[in-house]
Amino acid sequence: xxxxQAKLLALAGELADDxxxxxxxxxxxxSFPVENVERMKETGYTALxxxxxxxxxxxxxxxxxxxxxxxxxxCAATALSINMHLFGIGSMVERSAGGPxxxxxxxxIGRHRRxxxxxxxxxxxxxxxxxxxxxxxxxGDRWVLNGRKVxxxxxxxxxxxxxxxxxxDESGPPASATFAVPRGAPGAExxxxxxxxxxxxxxxxxxxxxxxxxGEAAMSERRPIGPIDEAGxxxxxxxxxxxxxxxxxxxxxxxxxxxxxxxxxxxxxLPRPISYLPGTQFAMAEAQALLAQSRAxxxxxxxxxxxxxxSFAGAExxxxxxxxxxxxxxxxxxxxxxCMEMVGAHGLHRKFPLxxxxxxxxxxxxxxxxxxxxxxxxxxxxxxxxxxxxxxW
Ligand SMILES: Cc1cc2nc3c(=O)[nH]c(=O)nc-3n(C[C@H](O)[C@H](O)[C@H](O)COP(=O)(O)OP(=O)(O)OC[C@H]3O[C@@H](n4cnc5c(N)ncnc54)[C@H](O)[C@@H]3O)c2cc1C
Numbered sequence: 371x372x373x374x375q376a377k378l379l380a381l382a383g384e385l386a387d388d389x390x391x392x393x394x395x396x397x398x399x400x401s402f403p404v405e406n407v408e409r410m411k412e413t414g415y416t417a418l419x420x421x422x423x424x425x426x427x428x429x430x431x432x433x434x435x436x437x438x439x440x441x442x443x444x445c446a447a448t449a450l451s452i453n454m455h456l457f458g459i460g461s462m463v464e465r466s467a468g469g470p471x472x473x474x475x476x477x478x479i480g481r482h483r484r485x486x487x488x489x490x491x492x493x494x495x496x497x498x499x500x501x502x503x504x505x506x507x508x509x510g511d512r513w514v515l516n517g518r519k520v521x522x523x524x525x526x527x528x529x530x531x532x533x534x535x536x537x538x539d540e541s542g543p544p545a546s547a548t549f550a551v552p553r554g555a556p557g558a559e560x561x562x563x564x565x566x567x568x569x570x571x572x573x574x575x576x577x578x579x580x581x582x583x584x585g586e587a588a589m590s591e592r593r594p595i596g597p598i599d600e601a602g603x604x605x606x607x608x609x610x611x612x613x614x615x616x617x618x619x620x621x622x623x624x625x626x627x628x629x630x631x632x633x634x635x636x637x638x639x640l641p642r643p644i645s646y647l648p649g650t651q652f653a654m655a656e657a658q659a660l661l662a663q664s665r666a667x668x669x670x671x672x673x674x675x676x677x678x679x680x681s682f683a684g685a686e687x688x689x690x691x692x693x694x695x696x697x698x699x700x701x702x703x704x705x706x707x708x709c710m711e712m713v714g715a716h717g718l719h720r721k722f723p724l725x726x727x728x729x730x731x732x733x734x735x736x737x738x739x740x741x742x743x744x745x746x747x748x749x750x751x752x753x754x755x756x757x758x759x760x761x762x763w
Pocket of ligand 1: 521
């Protein structure tokens with residue numbers, strides 16, 4: 371481990387231990403841990419992936435994943451929320467060719483500790499990222515946005531909503547773009563809808579956009595709607611590897627609890643604690659093997675991607691960056707189930723964190739690409755079937 375990694379991990383560990391003391395309360399109340407975000411701003415964690423010259427901590431993809439894995443062990447909702455800010459920035463830093471516009475944006479996050487997020491998912495399009503029901507139309511020199519975004523994690527503290535929309539009335543092939551919508555822009559409203567069984571403290575509310583008017587400078591990342599491009603693969607690489615790490619972190623927290631519980635819990639009918647039972651040992655072995663698989667895959671994919679992002683091209687490249695998230699989120703569900711099996715009914719008690727881990731990991735497979743879409747992509751590319759093939763199935 372490099373000196374930089376050790377320093378970053380020490381910070382993630384310190385934050386995780388602090389956030390863990392409040393995680394159960396925020397989960398119970400479905401309240402957003404604003405104070406955690408303040409602490410992350412103070413310590414520079416919100417600028418984790420921003421270059422040091424812009425006031426950030428300079429983490430690369432692997433450093434970032436390691437930190438998020440550690441943070442999730444303390445408070446998974448905080449780790450997932452801040453991930454919606456960090457992953458896109460990491461991808462932007464990776465793709466940046468420099469220039470005043472990029473430097474200004476990185477300064478905004480690094481030096482001024484602004485928070486971005488939200489703006490991709492919609493009720494109409496679900497996890498089908500790439501095409502958006504939200505529309506942007508031209509009106510003179512302004513863009514006018516209309517639509518509804520859902521699952522806007524981090525919504526209480528986002529300064530700039532990064533809203534993806536389909537461009538209307540454009541000549542040429544259909545295109546989409548990302549619009550920077552400042553908090554408080556007339557017509558942009560958060561509606562509090564988030565009341566779920568998992569990741570309750572992420573405040574992933576709805577963002578309503580009604581005739582939101584923006585200048586030309588608010589638009590970036592304009593691209594034709596169609597097959598995934600390099601920028602899309604980069605976004606999925608940063609998203610997939612970090613989400614894999616977060617859900618692996620939850621699984622590790624569950625295993626830590628199960629290990630401690632199994633070492634001290636001794637029913638009267640047994641001579642020794644339940645850690646001596648073959649069932650406990652076999653469940654622990656299976657969980658450890660799944661954990662090792664998840665970690666190996668997100669490390670390996672992250673390292674390969676960092677070494678040569680251009681080698682991840684087209685549907686095959688996308689399938690490679692989607693794989694760690696697919697494997698790790700599903701493994702996390704299985705690992706936490708095994709922990710429940712080891713611990714037994716005590717695991718259902720709210721006084722223990724295991725039931726929260728059990729609920730939180732359930733969100734993992736729903737992040738893009740969902741299980742069904744990931745299987746389609748991985749299966750079709752491995753079979754040599756084009757994703758553009760019609761009919762689709
Ligand atoms: C905790 C949490 C936080 C999130 N935070 C954010 C955020 O901050 N910003 C953001 O933009 N999004 C966020 N998301 C949303 C996420 O990125 C997805 O867009 C969302 O989970 C998709 O919802 P869905 O499964 O209902 O989608 P749908 O697309 O409606 O899918 C419903 C079901 O149908 C299946 N399905 C649908 N279409 C197909 C198809 N063509 N082929 C195969 N199967 C299909 C899916 O696999 C799924 O099982 C978050 C999600 C969660 C769970």
